[in-house]
Amino acid sequence: MIELSNISKKFGQTTVLDDLNLKVEAGSRTAIVGPSGSGKTTLLRILAGFETPDAGQITLSNQVLFDQHTFVPAHERGIGFVPQEGALFPHMKVGDNIAYGLKGSKEENRLRVAELMELVSLDNRLASHWSHEISGGQQQRVALARALAQKPALMLLDEPFSALDTGLRAATRKATADLLEQAGVATILVTHDQQEALSFASQIAVIRNGRFTQVGTPVEVYSRPVDEETALFLGDALIFAAQVQDGMARCCLGDVSVGNPHLTGNRRIMLRPEQLRIMADHPQPTAIVSEVDFTGHLSTLTLTSPDWPMALQVKTLSQQHWQKGAAVKVTINGQACVLAA
Template identity: 45%
Template sequence: MSLRQAETAELVVEGLGKSFAGRAVLSGIDLQVPSGSLLAVLGASGGGKTTLLRLLCGFERADAGSIRVGGRLLAGDGLHVPAHRRRIGYVAQDGALFPHLTVAGNVLFGLPRALRRDLGRAAALLEAVGLPARFATRQPHELSGGEQQRVALARALAPSPALVLLDEPFSALDAALREETRSSVAAALAAVGATAVLVTHDQAEALSLGHQVAVLRSGRMVQVATPDVLYRQPADAALAGFIGEAVLLPGEADGARVHCALGSLHLLRPAHGRIEVMIRPEQIRLIETTASDDGPRGVVERAGFGGHDSLVEIRLQHSGELVSARVPGYAMPEPGRIVALRVEGAVLGYPA
């Protein structure tokens, strides 16, 4: 049985806005999610992520702007299509399975009554999300947290929705189960060609799953980009620190290069005058010092062991500034050690 979506389901959001009690929660949100792709919406708590999902689902009425899925207007121009008529699948944080139904009963619940006994479809949907067909007769309490989330996804996919929304579906899982479940969910969405929006506060999750990542800050869209562009070229210094660890240093730019406490570095984008230099910790290499070294040196102040890698804090000898370097876990230096530093790759500059 083929479960692949038959229709084009591009999501287009234009100028979306929502206020509660006179306070703007979302303002001027624009999004375009191509059919069959996954958009990860990333943001801190209170940034507007949940409100955005509720507007897409139809649980809330938008104050401004429009929402289209597959060319069909769902909100805007005075129109508000109710949630049950939007053909949108929804996966909650905890799965929200019905405890009195079997797995098959949960998966088929959203289908017309005549199709709710189609065990062949239930089996196909379970296999699509990486679960064996024999799970169909089990009760939800007999499944692990990750298995319950996959059943919830199968239930969301059962009616062949035009769009699937996932509201932090992995947040309650432990680290190992989270990674396994992420992979299964991503594979299932790709297999059926679903257009999906994933809301998360986990940066690694957004960067690893999203074809594009949109960052919400205080109800406004700060940047929408592919994961590699977002990480390497964040729109501003605050976003650089939110997406991952960032070393920020003052520098003087003269076009293609910038001069700062870590030497003369190549810029991703030409700049002139005083700028703030953004360097990722993994770009900073620690090397053994020699008498002939004339590059930057520093003293290791702290080192945090993280297993496969370590984050090392170094106090620069000449400027006194504190920088962070990410090194393999086996190469973590002891505090007090003097090291030379070298930056690899181009760096980004922001106006000072």
């Protein structure tokens, strides 16, 4: 569907995008996730046609959009773009915002606007409101409806949910994902929020300093991150020194499978906190709970043991028996991930 090959971009002497390659299949959802300043918006603007790369090639359904001889302008790309904020024209009513760019008669456009508003679950009566008279979540839906009006094959979303509060954010994200899937529109979402990326997309591209450090499914990048920085960026991680041999890693918590018999030597391994099983009232405890930070649903336990080189901090489901001084047994579920040296 859309394919980027060797895309690079400099602003002055600074390399902002460095040799990026990515494929997005028709009708699929990809999230580009990375810290502030990593180049996400620049990449999205390049795909939309608002910015020109210095090198590389972009093709959409086998049509070259950009290479050293070709530059298809934004309005000819058939790509929808919902920017971070300020997406709506303030001097236009909601209905006119959505109709902007529609080419039909007045009556045809009115019907199409009603159809699009229904698609994004907006009450049709809002069509006659000014954009500042509707909520942030509704404004995002209007922006989405306006982009969908062009029947794009590809939709670009630049942190479209960032201005919304937590509850509305999750609901709008789910509604957006569902409607784009129903419409069969491929989507690229840019976000610095790893949970948003993992929940929204079927393909995650992790970007750091203008390079993709890893591209894979949400489960792959979360449970098998390539390096420590990617591991920590995608969620809480426990990282240990380990001796790796014959598909097993020996670390301070015991032996754990790494799933790959070819890895050997002194390595660093990663576990996600949910892989630790912490049992109170066990006949053979291995650690002591030295701190409990209760935050409602979850508590952070600080665990210490004379056999460990350092204390472990583990976020886990709150339980009444997590008391300071409790003796616990700690075991590992699943496989550890061996990080790049």
